[in-house]
Amino acid sequence: MLQSKLFLPLQKEVSQEETSINSQLLIRAGFIDKEMSGVYNYLPLGLRTLRKIENIIREEMNSLGGQEILMPVLSSIEKWKTTGRDKLDVDILYRMENTILNPTHEEIVTPLIGKNIFSYKDLPVAVYQIQDKFRNEPRAKSGLLRCKEFIMKDLYSFHTDEDDLNNFYEKAIKSYQTVFNRLGLGDITYKTYALGGSFSPYSHEFQTVSNTGEDTIYLCEKCGVAINKEIIKNQKCCPECQNEDLKELKAIEVGNIFKLGTKFSDAFNIKFADESGAKNPVIMGCYGMGPSRILGTIAEVFNDDKGIIWPENVAPFRFHVLSLLGKDEEKNSQIQKIANEIYESLLKENQEVLYDDRLDVSPGAKLVGSDLIGLPYRIIISEKSLDLNMIEIKQRSESKPEFIEYVDISSLKKYFK
Amino acid sequence: MLQSKLFLPLQKEVSQEETSINSQLLIRAGFIDKEMSGVYNYLPLGLRTLRKIENIIREEMNSLGGQEILMPVLSSIEKWKTTGRDKLDVDILYRMENTILNPTHEEIVTPLIGKNIFSYKDLPVAVYQIQDKFRNEPRAKSGLLRCKEFIMKDLYSFHTDEDDLNNFYEKAIKSYQTVFNRLGLGDITYKTYALGGSFSPYSHEFQTVSNTGEDTIYLCEKCGVAINKEIIKNQKCCPECQNEDLKELKAIEVGNIFKLGTKFSDAFNIKFADESGAKNPVIMGCYGMGPSRILGTIAEVFNDDKGIIWPENVAPFRFHVLSLLGKDEEKNSQIQKIANEIYESLLKENQEVLYDDRLDVSPGAKLVGSDLIGLPYRIIISEKSLDLNMIEIKQRSESKPEFIEYVDISSLKKYFK
Numbered sequence: 001m002l003q004s005k006l007f008l009p010l011q012k013e014v015s016q017e018e019t020s021i022n023s024q025l026l027i028r029a030g031f032i033d034k035e036m037s038g039v040y041n042y043l044p045l046g047l048r049t050l051r052k053i054e055n056i057i058r059e060e061m062n063s064l065g066g067q068e069i070l071m072p073v074l075s076s077i078e079k080w081k082t083t084g085r086d087k088l089d090v091d092i093l094y095r096m097e098n099t100i101l102n103p104t105h106e107e108i109v110t111p112l113i114g115k116n117i118f119s120y121k122d123l124p125v126a127v128y129q130i131q132d133k134f135r136n137e138p139r140a141k142s143g144l145l146r147c148k149e150f151i152m153k154d155l156y157s158f159h160t161d162e163d164d165l166n167n168f169y170e171k172a173i174k175s176y177q178t179v180f181n182r183l184g185l186g187d188i189t190y191k192t193y194a195l196g197g198s199f200s201p202y203s204h205e206f207q208t209v210s211n212t213g214e215d216t217i218y219l220c221e222k223c224g225v226a227i228n229k230e231i232i233k234n235q236k237c238c239p240e241c242q243n244e245d246l247k248e249l250k251a252i253e254v255g256n257i258f259k260l261g262t263k264f265s266d267a268f269n270i271k272f273a274d275e276s277g278a279k280n281p282v283i284m285g286c287y288g289m290g291p292s293r294i295l296g297t298i299a300e301v302f303n304d305d306k307g308i309i310w311p312e313n314v315a316p317f318r319f320h321v322l323s324l325l326g327k328d329e330e331k332n333s334q335i336q337k338i339a340n341e342i343y344e345s346l347l348k349e350n351q352e353v354l355y356d357d358r359l360d361v362s363p364g365a366k367l368v369g370s371d372l373i374g375l376p377y378r379i380i381i382s383e384k385s386l387d388l389n390m391i392e393i394k395q396r397s398e399s400k401p402e403f404i405e406y407v408d409i410s411s412l413k414k415y416f417k
Numbered sequence: 418m419l420q421s422k423l424f425l426p427l428q429k430e431v432s433q434e435e436t437s438i439n440s441q442l443l444i445r446a447g448f449i450d451k452e453m454s455g456v457y458n459y460l461p462l463g464l465r466t467l468r469k470i471e472n473i474i475r476e477e478m479n480s481l482g483g484q485e486i487l488m489p490v491l492s493s494i495e496k497w498k499t500t501g502r503d504k505l506d507v508d509i510l511y512r513m514e515n516t517i518l519n520p521t522h523e524e525i526v527t528p529l530i531g532k533n534i535f536s537y538k539d540l541p542v543a544v545y546q547i548q549d550k551f552r553n554e555p556r557a558k559s560g561l562l563r564c565k566e567f568i569m570k571d572l573y574s575f576h577t578d579e580d581d582l583n584n585f586y587e588k589a590i591k592s593y594q595t596v597f598n599r600l601g602l603g604d605i606t607y608k609t610y611a612l613g614g615s616f617s618p619y620s621h622e623f624q625t626v627s628n629t630g631e632d633t634i635y636l637c638e639k640c641g642v643a644i645n646k647e648i649i650k651n652q653k654c655c656p657e658c659q660n661e662d663l664k665e666l667k668a669i670e671v672g673n674i675f676k677l678g679t680k681f682s683d684a685f686n687i688k689f690a691d692e693s694g695a696k697n698p699v700i701m702g703c704y705g706m707g708p709s710r711i712l713g714t715i716a717e718v719f720n721d722d723k724g725i726i727w728p729e730n731v732a733p734f735r736f737h738v739l740s741l742l743g744k745d746e747e748k749n750s751q752i753q754k755i756a757n758e759i760y761e762s763l764l765k766e767n768q769e770v771l772y773d774d775r776l777d778v779s780p781g782a783k784l785v786g787s788d789l790i791g792l793p794y795r796i797i798i799s800e801k802s803l804d805l806n807m808i809e810i811k812q813r814s815e816s817k818p819e820f821i822e823y824v825d826i827s828s829l830k831k832y833f834k
Contacts, residue, residue, distance in 0.1 A: 005482075006484065007484050007486070007530070007533070007542055007544060009532075009533040033529055035488070035489050035491070035492060035493075035525065035529075036491070036492065036493050039489045039491050039492075040489065041486065041487065041488050041489060041525070041529055042486060042487040042488075043486050044484045044485060044486055044544075047485055047486055047487050050487070065422075067423065067424050067461045068461060068464055069424070069458065069459060069460050069461060069464055070458070070459040070467070071452070071458050071459075072452050072456045072457065072458065072566050073490065073518075073549060073551070073566055074452070074453070074456050074551070074565065074566050075452060075453065075456075076452075076453050094513055094516075095513070096511055096512070096513055099511075101490075101518075108452065108458070112450055112452075112458055113424070115426075116424070116426040121777075125424055127424060127461075132490060132549060134490070134491070148491065149489050149490055149491050360538075
């Protein structure tokens with residue numbers, strides 16, 4: 001992509017209303033734009049990054065056996081009265097007369113799937129969607145971490161019995177860990193024990209350690225699992241090894257999974273016939289993960305004073321080619337020629353590359369912008385590199401550049417994915 | 418995909434409330450499910466088809482130079498007051514106090530892009546999104562053709578002058594025609610002259626001929642263009658060749674494009690500095706197309722008394738392999754062996770294939786379901802095909818099957834895309 005053609009409004013500063021690191025950085029780097037409190041626009045680079053996050057989640061949900069569907073934003077208040085959540089969640093529920101903007105989809109998915117479940121042969125089944133959700137959030141001050149309108153992946157599983165649910169639930173935990181590993185968050189994201197409700201002693205959150213996180217977790221460094229604030233009130237030790245030496249950390253919740261049991265199938269009277277023909281309630285689980293919150297989390301935790309440092313798998317582009325032009329016109333045309341050639345060659349190799357080809361922007365401004373955007377590999381062609389007969393390549397996460405001889409595209413192959 | 422694992426609730430009949438052909442067929446074939454009036458769930462096959470439509474549109478919008486972004490569902494009433502459309506569209510506007518569910522996005526995109534336009538160097542720019550829209554539609558009785566919640570592709574272009582807009586507008590018309598050709602709707606979809614507003618004598622709709630369409634168009638068969646009901650009041654002839662022999666047809670509007678001029682840039686005071694430094698208002702165009710309505714339109718126009726007939730480019734799968742089992746267990750196991758092998762071989766060739774591998778379903782029910790779903794190529798392995806030492810292959814759009822010898826996957830290559 002040519003940066004001269006890209007809608008990429010880089011900003012030196014943003015409104016002081018934006019108090020969160022993630023929204024400050026993402027707005028300054030031209031990834032998002034604030035529409036109103038808790039509501040954001042995704043600009044081209046932001047949407048590219050969001051889609052990469054979504055696709056990693058999608059692949060793992062498909063591997064887990066989930067089937068992708070798409071449920072609506074709107075539903076009838078009647079379904080929420082059926083479960084009593086019209087009253088429970090009244091503060092955060094966006095409502096227009098009898099129409100609700102869904103904050104979650106148990107009330108939709110349970111009758112939708114349930115009416116097509118007749119016998120044990122129809123089970124298990126798991127469906128998921130990646131979709132917009134709405135909560136009239138009073139504390140929408142954390143950028144993409146707490147929005148009024150946000151994107152969720154929500155998967156729902158339906159089972160004949162508890163064993164089958166437990167089996168699926170354990171597989172879902174592994175899928176979630178694979179997702180966070182692929183997103184580059186694996187080393188700082190912990191399975192965290194949380195309150196379970198009537199059907200199960202625990203539910204689980206996935207918490208990413210961050211100094212600015214709103215949640216507090218207590219990490220068992222032996223097991224690599226944590227417990228949350230509610231759990232530690234009753235249990236001062238790790239639920240897996242009983243270790244009492246837990247480390248208190250701030251964290252951001254990036255996923256949660258829950259054994260629902262028959263809570264929703266009872267409310268909507270969803271039963272299946274077992275092999276003897278007897279009717280039993282369907283057992284359910286739900287599995288949430290927020291792609292837009294994850295986008296915010298990555299910006300919140302991977303940055304330095306110059307900007308964002310995207311993990312390779314989610315960066316909107318892998319390479320950022322910069323032509324740094326000076327005052328010598330002959331050299332400038334050589335710089336442009338080499339930069340163009342490298343850009344075209346990377347494209348031919350199906351590498352994702354952003355090329356800052358702008359002619360009227362100073363080297364300093366290009367470098368500042370490049371750090372702010374934070375692509376993994378920056379390739380610089382400048383007077384300096386020209387004089388050395390080299391090109392300069394720097395990883396965003398490293399402080400020092402390398403100078404390499406550029407013969408042809410094979411000189412860059414070791415940086416390919 | 419194994420049909421035994423697919424969430425595919427085929428229905429013999431649907432509620433009589435569903436009066437439209439498209440929703441009847443799409444619900445019976447397990448593509449969609451009604452949530453409430455004008456609001457639908459997309460089930461796995463429906464979502465696959467929708468995504469194919471969206472991706473064709475996306476590719477052509479990218480070729481046109483559009484940059485994909487994602488704007489929110491929610492916006493503030495203040496922006497709608499700025500243009501006066503808070504009052505104009507009050508009946509269809511979903512509103513919660515000061516928050517609007519956006520029915521379209523001119524009020525969002527104009528200030529969003531506009532605040533980043535400073536000089537002529539920032540123009541032209543074109544952005545688009547594929548996104549949920551909301552209209553409190555009183556006549557939501559046409560299935561996916563008229564929904565309260567629906568998916569739109571909306572592109573907005575920003576220009577320095579009218580010539581540049583006109584040039585882009587003509588290119589957009591070609592892009593739209595390419596989209597409809599690729600979707601299989603090209604032969605029955607016409608560029609249709611419509612009222613233009615103060616800036617332009619005409620706008621254009623794209624109308625797909627359908628007996629059940631809500632719109633009426635007047636087609637010039639010489640030019641292959643039409644005029645709509647409003648235009649024919651003042652002008653009884655083709656605007657391109659003045660032919661007065663126009664054919665009255667029913668049609669479904671699947672796209673519309675509009676020269677907005679300075680209507681929105683004036684309202685939001687969006688100006689650019691020209692080469693002399695003088696400030697001029699930005700000139701805009703907007704270009705709409707509805708993927709969910711197109712999904713409904715295809716089902717509405719391509720069907721027979723047995724079900725849907727999907728065009729090849731949008732069918733959720735290309736091949737439907739059916740194992741038809743009888744009473745002879747030995748033959749059944751041969752049938753399954755061959756069907757499994759064909760399924761696996763098609764997958765290896767990256768062909769999109771649905772395999773009705775269900776053991777407890779009669780041949781009759783499998784055939785009825787297959788016609789209803791309507792994939793382009795059906796491959797049958799049955800006692801009959803076994804006895805002939807052949808496999809049966811039939812195009813959904815043809816009435817007669819072929820019998821071909823199946824040596825290995827190369828026997829099927831001529832049916833590949």
